Amino acid sequence: MDGAFASVDRGADRRDVSEAFLATLGFGGHQIGNAAAALAEEAGLVGVPVTRVENACASGGFALRSALAAVSAGASPLVLVTGVEKMTDVTNARRRYWLGVSGDTEWERSAGLTFAGVYGLVASRYFAEHGDASEALAEVASKNHENGALNPNAHFHRRVTRAEVLAAPRVARPLGLFDCCPVSDGAAALLLSPPELAHRFTDTPVYVDAAGAGTDFLAVQERPELTRFRASHRAAHEAFRSAGWNRSDVSFLEVHDCFTIAELLALEDLGFAAPGEAPRMTLSGATRRDGRLPVNPDGGLKAKGHPIGATGVSQVYEIFLQLRGQAGLRQVAGADHALAHNVGGAGATAAVSLFSVG
Amino acid sequence: MRRVVRVAAYVPAGASNWAAVAASDEDSFTLAATAVERVWSGRRAEPGPILVHALGDFPEVVEWGFAALLGRETVVTRSPGTASQLAKALEELEGGEGGPAIVVAVDLAETSASRTSSKSGIAGDAAVAFLLEPTESAAPLLFGKHAAGRSAVAATVRRARSEAAGGSRIMFVGDWDRGAGVGSAREAKPAGRDRSDNLGTVSEGAYIPRARYLENLPSRWRFLAEVCEACHRTTFPSRRVCRNCGRADSLTPVELPYNGGRVVAVTTVSAGGQPTEFDAQVAGSGPYDVALVELARGMRVTLQVTDIAPGTLAVGDHVDTLLRRLYPMEGEWRYGRKAVPVSTAGSRGPAKTPA
Ligand SMILES: [Zn+2]
Numbered sequence: 001m002d003g004a005f006a007s008v009d010r011g012a013d014r015r016d017v018s019e020a021f022l023a024t025l026g027f028g029g030h031q032i033g034n035a036a037a038a039l040a041e042e043a044g045l046v047g048v049p050v051t052r053v054e055n056a057c058a059s060g061g062f063a064l065r066s067a068l069a070a071v072s073a074g075a076s077p078l079v080l081v082t083g084v085e086k087m088t089d090v091t092n093a094r095r096r097y098w099l100g101v102s103g104d105t106e107w108e109r110s111a112g113l114t115f116a117g118v119y120g121l122v123a124s125r126y127f128a129e130h131g132d133a134s135e136a137l138a139e140v141a142s143k144n145h146e147n148g149a150l151n152p153n154a155h156f157h158r159r160v161t162r163a164e165v166l167a168a169p170r171v172a173r174p175l176g177l178f179d180c181c182p183v184s185d186g187a188a189a190l191l192l193s194p195p196e197l198a199h200r201f202t203d204t205p206v207y208v209d210a211a212g213a214g215t216d217f218l219a220v221q222e223r224p225e226l227t228r229f230r231a232s233h234r235a236a237h238e239a240f241r242s243a244g245w246n247r248s249d250v251s252f253l254e255v256h257d258c259f260t261i262a263e264l265l266a267l268e269d270l271g272f273a274a275p276g277e278a279p280r281m282t283l284s285g286a287t288r289r290d291g292r293l294p295v296n297p298d299g300g301l302k303a304k305g306h307p308i309g310a311t312g313v314s315q316v317y318e319i320f321l322q323l324r325g326q327a328g329l330r331q332v333a334g335a336d337h338a339l340a341h342n343v344g345g346a347g348a349t350a351a352v353s354l355f356s357v358g
Numbered sequence: 359m360r361r362v363v364r365v366a367a368y369v370p371a372g373a374s375n376w377a378a379v380a381a382s383d384e385d386s387f388t389l390a391a392t393a394v395e396r397v398w399s400g401r402r403a404e405p406g407p408i409l410v411h412a413l414g415d416f417p418e419v420v421e422w423g424f425a426a427l428l429g430r431e432t433v434v435t436r437s438p439g440t441a442s443q444l445a446k447a448l449e450e451l452e453g454g455e456g457g458p459a460i461v462v463a464v465d466l467a468e469t470s471a472s473r474t475s476s477k478s479g480i481a482g483d484a485a486v487a488f489l490l491e492p493t494e495s496a497a498p499l500l501f502g503k504h505a506a507g508r509s510a511v512a513a514t515v516r517r518a519r520s521e522a523a524g525g526s527r528i529m530f531v532g533d534w535d536r537g538a539g540v541g542s543a544r545e546a547k548p549a550g551r552d553r554s555d556n557l558g559t560v561s562e563g564a565y566i567p568r569a570r571y572l573e574n575l576p577s578r579w580r581f582l583a584e585v586c587e588a589c590h591r592t593t594f595p596s597r598r599v600c601r602n603c604g605r606a607d608s609l610t611p612v613e614l615p616y617n618g619g620r621v622v623a624v625t626t627v628s629a630g631g632q633p634t635e636f637d638a639q640v641a642g643s644g645p646y647d648v649a650l651v652e653l654a655r656g657m658r659v660t661l662q663v664t665d666i667a668p669g670t671l672a673v674g675d676h677v678d679t680l681l682r683r684l685y686p687m688e689g690e691w692r693y694g695r696k697a698v699p700v701s702t703a704g705s706r707g708p709a710k711t712p713a
Binding site for chain 2: 172
């Protein structure tokens with residue numbers, strides 16, 4: 001959070017914050033209820049209204065959407081959006097418990113599935129409909145690790161080859177160890193102000209042009225298809241319509257690659273690849289940092305890490321750097337329009353936001 | 359008067375490998391439940407209560423589990439699992455008045471040696487169920503007193519066990535009049551079975567309160583769905599509101615068949631990828647498959663796969679479903695259906711009445 005204040009070109013401090021939104025699952029159960037008050041205490045914001053937003057892995061994206069509504073309503077001149085998750089300080093059994101609380105309990109969990117298993121089913125179906133995409137999944141992991149190696153805030157800085165990804169032990173057939181994001185600690189924060197006030201703080205603000213969202217059945221068994229996340233599709237549709245953008249306006253994407261198959265689905269759900277075309281697009285190099293449409297230049301959830309509540313906010317952090325040309329070695333050349341895609345669970349909730357600069 | 363009209367025998371996969379069976383997801387209730395639902399199959403529409411007499415050692419679920427399984431009022435009576443008790447129960451029910459009755463017997467391996475070698479022929483992890491229906495006939499079989507009938511039952515189960523020696527699951531359902539099979543050599547006495555279930559050790563599972571578990575049993579055990587008269591769409595699992603149009607006053611309950619499923623997607627959950635309540639299972643028997651299965655009316659259900667090596671089931675395969683133990687919670691087992699490959703789950707035996 002200090003970083004967020006420090007990044008304001010002309011300065012801002014806690015006294016300027018009129019409202020805050022906190023995105024967190026509350027992993028570990030340390031403060032399940034009333035976590036907003038705990039944030040106010042820790043952040044020196046006691047007295048400021050704080051709302052906790054919990055939509056599992058999509059908490060950050062939904063918190064941004066709520067903050068945007070608060071700012072747009074004119075009620076708050078400077079809104080803080082922060083996401084946080086501390087995941088590594090609990091026992092292995094508790095960690096695995098908390099990793100499973102956001103899936104469908106009644107049917108999926110009682111059949112023996114965690115999210116790896118649910119995404120394993122999704123990948124199984126994707127392969128059945130579109131052919132074996134193992135090589136493309138390995139490319140997603142390899143590409144995102146390569147990007148993460150250039151991100152000082154990433155969990156992993158080690159590059160992995162496609163061959164290493166393919167040779168790793170399987171976790172949930174057809175997904176292997178390198179198809180899964182790690183368990184990480186992390187936090188991210190951003191400050192949002194109305195456009196007319198933004199220049200009080202900086203000459204180069206990043207604009208939030210739209211924030212769409214959607215939901216779907218919690219359990220995949222109730223959805224008509226596994227290979228398309230309707231919540232993502234709906235969120236993207238809402239965002240693009242609201243902003244009046246075309247897909248071709250977008251310079252790069254931050255998508256929710258909690259498992260490698262999720263990045264392929266995202267390309268299709270968000271309208272950047274036709275159904276079944278994401279593997280070919282990925283293997284063509286189009287989604288690499290120097291490609292036609294870079295995807296996850298910060299390393300994605302795969303290499304940067306996936307501290308649940310922080311993830312959706314950290315995507316916006318990367319977009320803020322990229323759009324202002326401050327991303328250093330991993331800078332996407334000429335980036336001026338970006339999309340953030342944040343998914344809760346296996347597509348039960350999704351948020352899509354659009355950003356631009358200048 | 360009633361008479362025996364149908365018999366079903368069920369021998370679990372790996373019945374000749376007792377260590378495998380002991381580590382499996384079966385218990386005396388699931389064995390009995392499978393035999394009972396198969397012998398009752400196709401007779402769901404008949405009104406009125408049904409009497410179920412269960413012989414053997416059972417967990418507490420046996421007191422209410424058959425009612426949930428059959429979806430109708432059920433009176434459960436019990437007696438020890440011995441050949442003489444079986445004969446007595448059949449004799450009493452044959453001679454008695456009232457609606458349909460089922461006698462189900464399970465004789466687990468840890469019961470006494472004398473029982474294991476009894477003439478009942480149902481020693482070991484096998485279950486046999488008899489369906490008795492009211493009859494106007496003056497000459498019921500009076501099976502319980504009939505030495506020939508008794509030995510035919512023994513022969514039926516021996517044959518099932520002999521076929522199961524290859525490790526596959528055996529199930530057959532036969533109309534009693536057509537005879538119930540031929541005998542073969544009896545299996546060797548199995549070793550004692552470890553039934554220390556560690557019911558109290560799991561506390562980190564996603565929590566489904568017992569009341570909610572019981573409330574959802576119709577969908578979990580009988581695949582209860584609802585058809586909407588207003589929009590003609592089906593809702594499964596049942597949620598007392600149409601998931602398509604949102605109406606609650608237009609729903610007709612319908613049970614989806616528990617067999618004839620098709621695999622839409624399948625994954626293998628490796629050690630470490632399982633929810634914590636499955637830790638003991640993974641430690642005991644390793645990775646398992648989970649499949650998304652399409653049932654009738656296009657409804658889909660997520661089921662763990664059992665009785666097959668993980669990694670062998672494929673998209674497009676046909677599956678049957680059986681009641682099994684899922685995981686322990688709050689001192690008892692939670693039960694639900696699992697998918698089994700159809701190649702070894704089909705109705706086998708002398709009379710191929712559809713199961
Ligand atoms: Zn309807």
